[in-house]
Amino acid sequence: MEDILIKSSPETPYFPEVNFNANTGLCEISGESYMEETYKFFLPLSSWIKDYINNIRKGIEFNVKLIYLNTSSTKCILDILEILKEYENKGGQVKVVWYYDKEDPDMIDEVEDFEAESGIKIELREFA
Amino acid sequence: MKNKTLLSYRGPFYIELISVFGSNVRNYTNAYSNARKKLFRIFIELSQNVSYYSEDFHMVNNESRIGVGELNLKEFESHFTFTTKNLVKRSDSDILIQRCNIINSSSISDLRQLKREQRLNSPGEKFGARIGLIQAVMLSQNKINYQYEEVDKDFAYLSITVKIDKN
Numbered sequence: 241m242e243d244i245l246i247k248s249s250p251e252t253p254y255f256p257e258v259n260f261n262a263n264t265g266l267c268e269i270s271g272e273s274y275m276e277e278t279y280k281f282f283l284p285l286s287s288w289i290k291d292y293i294n295n296i297r298k299g300i301e302f303n304v305k306l307i308y309l310n311t312s313s314t315k316c317i318l319d320i321l322e323i324l325k326e327y328e329n330k331g332g333q334v335k336v337v338w339y340y341d342k343e344d345p346d347m348i349d350e351v352e353d354f355e356a357e358s359g360i361k362i363e364l365r366e367f368a
Numbered sequence: 369m370k371n372k373t374l375l376s377y378r379g380p381f382y383i384e385l386i387s388v389f390g391s392n393v394r395n396y397t398n399a400y401s402n403a404r405k406k407l408f409r410i411f412i413e414l415s416q417n418v419s420y421y422s423e424d425f426h427m428v429n430n431e432s433r434i435g436v437g438e439l440n441l442k443e444f445e446s447h448f449t450f451t452t453k454n455l456v457k458r459s460d461s462d463i464l465i466q467r468c469n470i471i472n473s474s475s476i477s478d479l480r481q482l483k484r485e486q487r488l489n490s491p492g493e494k495f496g497a498r499i500g501l502i503q504a505v506m507l508s509q510n511k512i513n514y515q516y517e518e519v520d521k522d523f524a525y526l527s528i529t530v531k532i533d534k535n
Contacts, residue, residue, distance in 0.1 A: 254387050274412050276383045276419070276432070308405075310412050311499045315487055344405060346507060353480065357488050 241295060244288055255281065256306060260288055265298050270305035273313040282316035289323055299333035300324065305367070307341065314350070321358035328360065337363045374448075375441040380426045380434045381419035386412065393441065397448070400534045406507045407448055407532045413500035414452045414528060415439060422454035423523060438527075446534055453527035461516060461524055468528070471501055472511045479506050501528070508532050 244260040248271045256271040267289065275281055292300060302324060309317065321336065328334040338354075340347045348364065355362050374396050375389060393411050397404040422435030437454030456464060474482065483502045490498050505512055513529040 252387075253391075254383060274383075274387075274416070276416075308409060308412075310409075310416060311487075311503050312416070314499075315490055318487060343401065346405065346409070349480075353484055353487075357484050 241288075241291060244285065256309075258285065260285065260292075262292060262296060265292065265296070265300040266303065267300065268303040268305065272308045273306055274308065274310035275313075278310070278312035278316055282313070282319070286316070286320050286323060289320060293323070293327045293332060297332070299335070300327070301335040301337065303337045303339070305339040307344075307347075314354075318354060318357055321354055321360050321362075325358050325360040334360070335363070336360055337365055339365050339367050342366050370444075372443045373440065374443050375439065377440075378436075378438040380436050381415055381422075381439075382434055383419070386415045386419065389415070389439075396441070396443070403448060403532050403534050407450065410504045410507055410530050410532060411441070411450055413504050414450065414530065417500050417528075418452050418454045421456075423457055424455040448532045448534070449529055450532065451527055451529040453525055455519070455523050456526045458518065458522055458524050461526070464526060465514070465516060467501065468512060468514045471505050476506060476509065504530050 241262040243262055244258055246255070246258040248255065248257040252275075253272055254274045256269050256273045258269050260267040269285075273281075289300070302320065304317070306313075324334045324336065338351045340351070351362050351364060354360075375392060377385075377389065390408055390411055394404060394408050397407050418437035418439070419435045422437045424436040426434045426436065428434055435454060437452060439453075440451040442449045471479065479502050483499045483506065486499050486502070501512065508530050510531040510533070513531075515527045517525040517527075519525060
């Protein structure tokens with residue numbers, strides 16, 4: 241299974257950086273996310289996670305380091321969290337960590353909403 | 369200070385433009401840490417509503433639909449206002465105005481619940497989450513001001529203004 245590596249670019253700051261590693265199960269998304277046709281960007285990411293769950297069947301850690309995501313992106317992130325929750329319910333080892341800026345209470349509220357909507361536990365960690 | 373226009377634009381809402389304007393919005397609000405993040409986020413949500421839903425639009429490569437509309441960012445002594453204006457179908461006006469009224473009459477905790485329900489039940493894909501306006505009010509903690517202006521028998525302009533306190 242191939243890794244996913246998408247580098248960020250100053251010309252397109254509305255696309256996040258993505259690093260999904262099939263060997264370690266560590267999946268990281270960072271930067272900002274407010275592109276057009278959000279679902280087209282996120283569909284390969286959720287498909288990759290489904291493939292990993294079905295074929296690799298090891299532990300997976302989803303690290304979110306987004307400083308901003310628009311509401312369309314939140315829907316796509318929720319879809320990923322729901323996939324991970326389903327895997328966890330079937331016995332899969334799942335960890336979700338959300339990095340946040342301590343001066344950004346709106347992001348903490350957002351994470352609480354994600355937990356309530358998906359049912360998955362999200363560990364909050366301050367940006368270093 | 370009476371009021372000062374920081375940004376004004378009319379035309380197609382390409383993502384490249386929204387991104388550059390968004391960067392300017394961050395620069396204009398550097399001195400106000402509370403308003404800076406909120407205003408940027410509201411700016412993106414409302415601008416993308418114009419881009420996705422305006423009934424006046426450009427087609428790019430016969431594929432992408434880019435909405436045309438207006439935006440206006442003003443600075444006042446204690447707050448900023450951000451306004452977007454775009455063409456809507458008159459047949460959609462009742463539901464749009466009803467949505468604005470529901471949002472304005474809801475408490476922040478009710479809005480949070482509404483946001484969760486709408487995001488969970490949204491079909492996703494090209495429809496997005498359909499919670500941009502709710503998010504704008506939750507961020508600003510101020511009611512939206514809307515104006516509806518008929519153009520002809522089929523279309524009208526809908527403008528939405530959000531007030532963002534500096535502190």
